[in-house]
Amino acid sequence: MSTVSNAVAQRDNGPAALVKQYSNDFASVLPSHVKADTWVRLAQGALKKGKRQSDGRFDLEVAASNNPGVFLAALLDAARLGLEPGTEQYYLTPRKVNGRLEILGIVGYQGHIELMYRAGAVSSVVAEVVHERDVFRFQPGRDEIPHHEIDWDATDRGPLRLVYAYARMKEGGTSKVVVLNRAAIQAIKASSQGANSEYSPWVKHEAAMWLKSAVRQLQKWVPTSAEYRREQLRAAAEAQRVATAPTAPAGADTPQVEYVEGEVLDPEEWPEPARAGGAS
Template sequence: MNQISNAIATRDNGPAAMVEQYRADLELVMPSHLQARVGAWIRNTQGLLRRDPKLMEAAQNDVGQFIAVLMDAGRLGLEPGTEQYYLIPRWNKKKRCTEVTGVRGYQGEIELMYRAGAVSSVIVEAVYTNDQFQFRPGRDERPLHDIDWDAEDRGELRLVYAYAVMKDGATSKVVVLNKGHIAKARAKSDSANGKYPERSPWNTDEEAMWLKTGAHRLTKWVPTSAEYMREQLRSKAVVDGELRPEPLPVTIPAPAPGTVDDDYDEDPIEGELVED
């Protein structure tokens, strides 16, 4: 009888059960489009744990850290365990065990820009050594990127660029990053340089992380959903020409230090390379 009781207690205190217990808190920080399907979001997260023993072990080692990562994904309105938001076991030297960290993917970065409602399209592309790329800041509005789609090998990753077309047709600042910029971003990633680098998207999907870095830098110049929501609240202060008390601004808490593997944030550069 004691064994059964202990098993139930262990199950109820495990990461999967804790996700359900925090349903109300997760729903509170989620944007409206996720609140309607919070149940599916939670079930998908629980399924990730069941399918990945290493992730389950890392979540069990520090359930609080795991929940903090999920709260970060939830407040951003992103799906954990996808290319929007990776969940990765990371070695914690102080605790001497693995814990779960979150890594935003390039699809997540792009999703946040689209959701803000200020852009009509977001372009994030990788340039390989056999591609033709041209961009002259101050003269070209957008990069010219030619790809030989019949080529069996486009060569090695060389650049990544990102820009957005705004709803009014204007082009945002164009961000272009080279290998040096990508190397600096990767060097600051705990997941890429930890005890389990084979689990890091930097090693499992390098191109995706180049794209993510470019998209992340572009967010400096393009509104994100958090900014947009605050602006929407301000606009609602005036209804039918009547000035009403402005509601308190929405405060979306930042993740705790070390919760997410997204520390790199250097100033973006405009493209400087011109090829004929």
């Protein structure tokens, strides 16, 4: 078979074709606001980024071909979260396992911010890196938000020094301000898988990984999607119950209601019903 025929065969049976083959599976887990066709095209296009090898294929194509199962699992994770693969929402990076490239999926800082917005409690998220020549002041308990001055005309703002993140809440007010210095970032990097690999976003997108570290810490201080939506649904149900409750006639005694403390469970957490005969 000629070199051209080999290239065509690889293209028709390669990872891009695999993405198309499983497009219905991705569509079944994507959030309703994400268009499945657009998401699939982004996943296929992501394979054409990065270094090109001697056979004409890109590193990501090679990594995906070497272990299709790991590649599809990374895409399924991105689809479940509703994040765009191959972007700063969700990185697709090659890594070496036993001497061969494989795909590693990593949620990026923009992905974490997107998930916070989707929860519904946050109106805006601010995340910025601070360079050595920037002016930065922030004292917890005194300042609501950091004071950060940047000389936009500077050709060199110096090395990265700090990173910070905070959120403005829809009901008003500001979340906790997260500030991390270089030592804190280095500790986070040291615990990251393959952080020093030539393919790692810690090497290729250092500032973005600093931002991700701060935003991930910020997530601990704002409502998560699940808890916020549960509370919103609970409040809406209570408002509906009060609005539709019959009005007691004038002079009637107010019935005494006994309240029992307990935990509200999602339907998925309900216990299995007991079966006849006591079988477990």
